[in-house]
Amino acid sequence: MQMRLLIHDLKSDDFQKIFPDLSRDTMVISDNGTIHYCVGCFGCWVKTPAVCVIRDSYGDMGEYLSKCNEVIIISKCCYGGFSPFVKNVLDRSISYIHPYFVIRNGEMHHRRRYNNKIDLKVWFYGENITEKERITAERLVKANAVNLDCSVSKVTFIGSIKEMEGLIL
Amino acid sequence: MKIALINGSPKIKNSASGCLLKELKAFLEHNNNIISEYHFNKTQLSREEMEQLAQCNVLIFAFPIYVDGIPSHLLNCLMQLESFFSAIEEKNIIVYSIVNCGFYEGHQTAIAIEMMRNWCIKSGLCWGQGVGVGAGGMLVSIKNVSIGYGPKKNLGVAFKKLADNILKRSSGEDIFITANFPRILYKLAAEMGWRKSIKANGLKRKDLFLKK
Numbered sequence: 001m002q003m004r005l006l007i008h009d010l011k012s013d014d015f016q017k018i019f020p021d022l023s024r025d026t027m028v029i030s031d032n033g034t035i036h037y038c039v040g041c042f043g044c045w046v047k048t049p050a051v052c053v054i055r056d057s058y059g060d061m062g063e064y065l066s067k068c069n070e071v072i073i074i075s076k077c078c079y080g081g082f083s084p085f086v087k088n089v090l091d092r093s094i095s096y097i098h099p100y101f102v103i104r105n106g107e108m109h110h111r112r113r114y115n116n117k118i119d120l121k122v123w124f125y126g127e128n129i130t131e132k133e134r135i136t137a138e139r140l141v142k143a144n145a146v147n148l149d150c151s152v153s154k155v156t157f158i159g160s161i162k163e164m165e166g167l168i169l
Numbered sequence: 170m171k172i173a174l175i176n177g178s179p180k181i182k183n184s185a186s187g188c189l190l191k192e193l194k195a196f197l198e199h200n201n202n203i204i205s206e207y208h209f210n211k212t213q214l215s216r217e218e219m220e221q222l223a224q225c226n227v228l229i230f231a232f233p234i235y236v237d238g239i240p241s242h243l244l245n246c247l248m249q250l251e252s253f254f255s256a257i258e259e260k261n262i263i264v265y266s267i268v269n270c271g272f273y274e275g276h277q278t279a280i281a282i283e284m285m286r287n288w289c290i291k292s293g294l295c296w297g298q299g300v301g302v303g304a305g306g307m308l309v310s311i312k313n314v315s316i317g318y319g320p321k322k323n324l325g326v327a328f329k330k331l332a333d334n335i336l337k338r339s340s341g342e343d344i345f346i347t348a349n350f351p352r353i354l355y356k357l358a359a360e361m362g363w364r365k366s367i368k369a370n371g372l373k374r375k376d377l378f379l380k381k
Contacts, residue, residue, distance in 0.1 A: 009196060010312075017228075025231045028189065036246075037179060037212060037240070037241050037242035037285060038179065038240065038241070038242075039179045039180070040178065040180050040184075040233065040234060041178045041239075041338075042233075042366070045363065045366075045367075045377065046363060046366040046367040046370055046377070047370050047372075049367070049376050049377060049378075049379040050379045050380055050381045051381060060381070062381065063381035066238060066380065066381065078244065078248065079239075079244075079247070079284040079285075079287040079288045079291065080280075080283060080284050080287045081244070081280075082238070083242050083244075084212075084244045084248065085241075086243035087238060087239070087240075087241040087244055088236075088242075090235075090236045091235045091236055091240060091241050093236075094236065097375065098378070099359075099360075099363045099377065100359075100360050100377070101272075101356045101359060101360070105255050106271040107272065107274050107276060107277065108352065108356065109272065109275045110276075111229070113378070114380060115379060117313070130288055130290070131285050132286075132290070135283075136283045136284055136287060138206045139279075139280050140237055140280050140282070143277075143280055144236065145239040147236070147237060156331055159295070
C-alpha cells in the first residue's frame with residue numbers, strides 16, 4: 001500500500017490543531033528532540049546500504065520515502081530553505097537515492113534506488129519571509145524535485161501556522 | 170585585518186571544505202592579517218566562539234551542499250549566530266562562502282550560496298562573494314596537486330579573484346567552477362570509488378543496489 005509521508009517541525013499542540021484526525025495511511029515525522037545530524041559518512045550507501053548508520057528514530061527515512069507516493073513538508077522558512085529539523089530529516093534521507101550518477105536535464109544527479117513516484121507539497125511558514133527568501137525557497141524545492149526525481153504539485157508560503165488549519169489535507 | 174576561516178563540514182578530517190580553506194589560506198597569509206580557524210562540526214556554538222567571530226572583519230565559510238542546501242548542523246549554528254549578530258548594533262563584517270558539491274557542475278551550489286546571502290541580510294552583515302566548486306568528490310584525492318595546475322587550474326583562477334576581493338574587503342559576482350577534468354571520467358571514477366568502498370566494508374558490488 002502506498003502511503004503519505006508528512007515531515008514537519010510544528011509543536012505538538014499546533015500539529016493537533018491542524019491535523020485533528022489523521023488517517024492511518026499517513027506517516028508523520030515529528031521532532032522528538034533526539035535527531036542526530038548527518039555526518040557525511042556515506043554509510044547509508046556503502047556500509048549499511050539503504051539504511052542510515054545512525055540508529056536514532058530517523059535512520060529509516062530512505063525506506064519510508066520508498067513506500068510513499070506523496071510527501072508533505074511543513075517547515076519554517078529559514079533563509080530560503082527548510083528549518084534545521086526538517087533539513088536534518090532530509091539530510092538523513094539520502095539512502096533513498098543511489099550513489100551512482102546519472103545525467104538529468106544536462107546536469108549530474110544521483111540515480112534512483114527505488115521506482116516509486118513521489119508528489120511533493122511544501123508549506124513554508126514564517127512571519128518575516130522576504131521576497132528573496134521566497135525566490136530561493138522556490139528554487140530549492142525545484143532542485144530537490146530534480147534530485148529526488150519526483151514531481152512538485154504545490155509550494156505555499158504563509159505568515160502564520162494558523163492559516164494552514166483545514167487547508168493541507 | 171582579522172579573518173575567520175570556518176569549516177562547515179561535519180567531517181572531522183579529510184573534508185573537501187578543509188582542503189579548500191587550506192588552499193585559500195595561502196593567498197591570505199600576508200599583509201599582517203590575523204587568521205583564526207573554526208570547525209563547525211556541531212549544532213551549537215559557544216558564547217566565546219561567537220564573541221570571537223564578532224571581533225573579525227571577514228568571515229569565510231566553506232561547506233558542502235547537502236540536499237541542495239546548507240547542512241542542518243551548520244544551519245543550527247547560523248541561526249544561533251543570526252541572533253547573536255542581530256543584537257550587536259555596530260558591526261563591520263563581510264562574509265564570503267565557498268560551497269562545494271559532489272556533482273560535477275559548480276553551479277549546483279547556487280541555491281546554498283543564495284541562502285548564505287539571505288542569512289547575511291537577516292544577520293546585518295555584508296555579503297562579499299560566493300564561490301561554487303563542483304566535482305568536490307575529488308578534492309581530497311588531489312590535495313597534493315598545486316593550485317592553478319592540472320585539475321585545479323580553474324580553482325587557482327577563482328581563488329585569486331576571491332582572495333583579491335577578501336584582501337580589499339570588497340564584493341564580487343559569484344563564481345562557479347568545476348575541476349579541469351572530463352565529466353565522464355569523474356563519473357566513472359566516482360562509481361569505481363563506491364564499488365571499492367562497499368567491498369572494503371565486506372559487502373558485494375550488487376549490495377550498492379539493496380532496497381528495503
